[in-house]
Amino acid sequence: MDASILNEAMPDIRDPELNLYDPANANQPPYTAAFVARYRAAQIARNRRITAWVRDRLAALKAAGRTNGEHAFVVHGTMTDPRWLDPSLEPNGRKPGWCYLGDPRVVNDGPVGLARFTTLRSWLSQWSFDEAHGDGPKSAAAISIPAMLIANGADDACTPSHNDRLFDPIPHGDKERHTIAGANHYYFDQPNKLAEAVGLITDWLGRKGFR
Secondary structure (H helix, E strand, O other): OOOOEOOOOOOOOEOOOOOOOOOOOOOOOOOOHHHHHHHHHHHHHHHHHHHHHHHHHHHHHHHOOOOOOOOEEEOOOOOOOHHHHOOOOOOOOOOOOOEOOEOHHHHHHOOOOOOOEEEHHHHHHHHOOOOOOOOHHHHHOOOOOOEEEEEEOOOOOOOHHHHHHHHOOOOOOOEEEEEEOOOOOOOOOOHHHHHHHHHHHHHHHHHHOOO
């Protein structure tokens, strides 16, 4: 989330010290650990403000007798991460100033983006920091069958810590991990990398006796 947005109804109102895409911002790559910590805290705070508004809106609908009522809304600024601009943060083979959907400066405010169009209940289920049901590490800790994780060496969406947080909690030893060197998130223009991923999966399924 873009931590610089201060007013959801007026997304152009932004904290200049947190606006990563403002060239006038004094905080520039390589970012300090203190700035990254501040930025992460501001991202969570913004997420929680939206969640609080969603909860208030649902309560108002219920009070009005609209128990099943919904409200669709737009979430601005959802492609901002210091890692896109500073490759020294969780380094891999990704190129700086880029993300899996293209130029993050454009995607951040464009019509295509994670959670760009959502509803009250969808927000709580998918995107709320505190209430979303999607919890990869928690789910990984419940895996009891053989598991394989494929990491892409130049992933421009999931940086190395994503892979660690999913792989490490798997509680048994029948797990393996592979990295496809130079592969981006969706294998754009990388048919050979895609074929390598398919080959790894096919081989693993055969070795594990899955059909």
